[in-house]
Amino acid sequence: MRITSKQLVHWLNFLLILSLVGNMWLHVWTVSASGVSNKPEVSFNPYLNTGLQSAGSGLARIDSLLTKERGTSADLQQVNTVQRIEQSIADEERQPLTQQQLSIDKVAYVIVVATDQGIYYTDSITATSPTWQPLNMGLSTNADRNVYDLWYQRSGSQEGGVLWAVTGSGIWRNNRPLDGEVWQKQAVGNPPNLWEDSPAPTEADLTFVAIAGSEATGSVYALAEWRNNSDKYRGWILKTEDSGQSWAWSTVIEPTNLIANGDFEEGHINGWTDTGNPYGFLNTDPTYVYGGTYSLGVTGSTGTGYTHFNFEVPVTGVYTFRGCYKQRGSIAQGELKINGTPIYVPYSQRTVWTCNYVSVSLSANTTHQIRLSKPYYDGNTAYADDLSVVYSHLYEETRPLSLAVDPNDANKIYVTVYKEGRLYHETFDETLALVESVDFGEATLSELDNRTKYLGTFSPEVSGVGGTVYAFGRFVVDSQTGHLYKSSDGGATFQNIGSNTGWTGEWLGALFADNGSLTAFANSSDMQTYRTLDDGSTWTPGNHSLVNHSIGATLGDPASTGGGLVGRYAGASSSLIWQSIANTPWVDKTGNLYTLSNATKVRSIVNVPATALPPDQTLSPNECPLCGNEEKQNYVGGPINTYSGNYNYQTTDLSIPTLGQPLHFERTYNSL
Known part of the structure; x- marks a missing residue:
């Protein structure tokens, strides 16, 4: 060729x-x-x-x-x-990290602690002497690093979650703390000065003492306190629904229902009057009763008409009208109103019980009216139940203590608070309206500071059922000293489940729940753990005492072994102890934390996932060329x-x- x-x-x-x-x-x-x-x-x-x-x-x-x-x-x-x-x-x-530090979904965690000298983490908690490293990027002042609480907000995104912190200077958030991102202080604005203090409190005056939130709704709540020139405490609850871009304020208040017999469980509808040609009646049909045995009903001939209740308010202000509504029949003209303003119920939901609320401004020395209107056509009936008009009783002194959000019911926010010499466990709904308030006896500010009296709240994950919450600490109820009470109805009622323990401790510093068990930490000169597997009927003391450990923070093991990590409330060089499996010896895990930070109090402990995705969702285009982008x-x-x-x-x-x-x-x- x-x-x-x-x-x-x-x-x-x-x-x-x-x-x-x-x-x-x-x-x-x-x-x-x-x-x-x-x-x-x-x-x-x-x-x-x-x-x-x-x-x-x-x-x-x-x-x-x-x-x-x-x-x-x-x-x-x-x-x-x-x-x-x-x-x-x-x-x-x-x-x-070792396999013991992996949770059941195979996501590894690092341990993050809040102390009085900053925020620190370790990825070697199972080591004999863990190495702790600082996470104080941007926390520059002593007040910034005086950290009271942490909450890790998990996210479904590939970016992972958000770590929140409250300190002596403000509320902080960090999207990627393990990557060195600087903490961002949240602008919350000045609190409402309902007490008319002079000078009025400003954002810079506040101390933020607790933070928690709902994974379901993404809402985050925080507690703030301030002590005025007369040494009176003021307290507020804050809420954000937009990742901290804006914050709503609420005072810690007590409701007084101005509607007598608003649930109709006294068996009558005294005070209700018909207008037009309806017929108001006490209803006993279980299908048309929202709660209890009775509800209010109104029916009549064709045309409009209503039954109504007149009342007055003691002071001029903003009030909340709440109620539940249901009707029989498809015509949608029936309504539940206050002074002509209806509680909104969509037409498509009016044949099922729907509860809602509306805020209205009401003046003193004026007659106000609640109306239940019947649907327009003959034979259709409207029903109402659980009616309330609530105003805020402003306590002269209010000091918030602790905060928890029910992990199974985002509409239950639990707060413990000191108000004018008494301790209360209170339940708020997601609008920050007070729903329940339970008195846990007398206390003084000095007793709170010394922990001879205290009241905390704890709401664990319990089989997907909401409403489980514990009140713990040391308090006096009906002349008897109590340490641990449990509620299964969202804080409406409590039962003493700590009477069979023979506590050697003076007060309970913390709890954690794990795999059907509950562990309590009793603090005194001889610290001790107690564990129950039968909801408090019987308690088993730990296999040794926690000498010189006044416990104020706990974290259950994510591997569900029954063990966990606990932090010291009072000052000492030995600040953290770890138990890998329930009822095994506790070992010191302080490592270099004390020498690194000089921290004397560990106030909060959280586990933060070190990676957001499991291995089968971390494929590159070359590792899996046929996978979709959503899997990479x-x-x-x-x-x-x-x-x-x-x-x-x-x-x-x-x-x-x-x-x-x-x-x-x-x-x-x-x-x-």
Whole structure:
């Protein structure tokens, strides 16, 4: 076959390109080929994203090398440099967390604690002496670092959740604390000065003492307190529904229902008067009773008409009218109103019980009216139950103590509060309206400060059923000292479940629930744990006392082993102790925390997932080219798998058109 000079030049160029590509491929192969003896091993922590940026800087050198169009005489030297960088990264990375620290969904956690000297975390809680590291980015003042409480808000997004903190200076949030993000202080504005204090309290004057929220709704709640010039405490509840962009304020109040017999359980409808041609009556049909035995009904001939109740209010102000409505018949003109303002019930819901509320301004020395209107046509009937008109009784002194949100019912927010010499456990709904208030006896401010009297609230996850809440501490109810009471109806009623323990402690500092058990921590000169498996009928003391540990914070083990981590409320160098499995010895886990921070109080403990996704959702396009985008995690640094630390790279060096499919020269790199 005859070859022209032009064809010869083309073939020589092609062979030269192949030679250059082959030379570059061999150089790169010393880094990427599986099984090659000098391939560096990168030991990247699969459970913690910290250190990612340092890894990315070294791996970017690989990226720079692999994107060269052709090799040079310096390539081999660069490959050796990259090998040394990768080995340095491997030496610096932390070891993966142990299996005991993994929850049942295989997501690893780091432990984060709030102290009086800042926020700290460890990913080595199972080590003999854990290494604690600070998370105080942006917390610059002593008040900023005087942290009272933490709450981790989990998120379904790939970005993970949000860590919230309350301190002596404000409310703070951090979207990625383990990646070094700076804490962002929330602007909450000045509180309402309902007591007309002079000078009025400002945002800068407040101390924020507790924070909690609902995973279901995303709402976050916080407690704030202030002590005025006369040494009187003022207290507020705050709420945000938009991740902290705006905050609503509410005072800790007590309701007084101005509608006598509003639930009609006295068996009459005295005080109600008919207008038009309706017929108001006491209803006993269970289908048309919302709660209890009775409800109010109104019926009549064709046309409008209503039965109504007149009342007055003691002071001019904003009141909340609440009620439940249901009707028989499809015509939708029936309504429940106060002074002409209806409680809104959608037409599609009027044949089922629907409860709602409306806020209205009412004046003193004026007659106000509640109306239950019948549907327009004859034979249709309207019903109402559980009616209330509530105004706020403002206590001269109010000091909020603790906060919990029911994990199974976002409409139940529990708060313990000191009000004018007494302790109360109170239940609010998600609008921050007070629903229940239970008196737990007398107390003084000095007793609260010294913990000779105290009242806390705790609402655990219990079989998906809402309404379970515990009141704990030390208090006097009906002339008897109590330590632990339980409510199964959202704080409406409580039963003493701590009478069979023989407490050696003076007060209960904390609780945690785990896998059907409840563990209580009794504090005195001889600390002791008590555990019940039968809801308080019997208690088993721990296998040894917690000498010199006045417990004020707990965290149950996410692996559900019955163990957990507890933090000391009073000052000492031994601030944290750990129990891996229930009824095994407690061991000190303070590590370097005291020497690092000089912290004397551990007030709150949370576990924060170190990764947002399990391994099967962390695939790169090259690791799973047929997977959809929704199954892949975001990649960073070149790309780096943010779950496993794998560096995965694929590129095409050369593509030559042919009569058929083009001829591609491709290469792939995996660091693991």
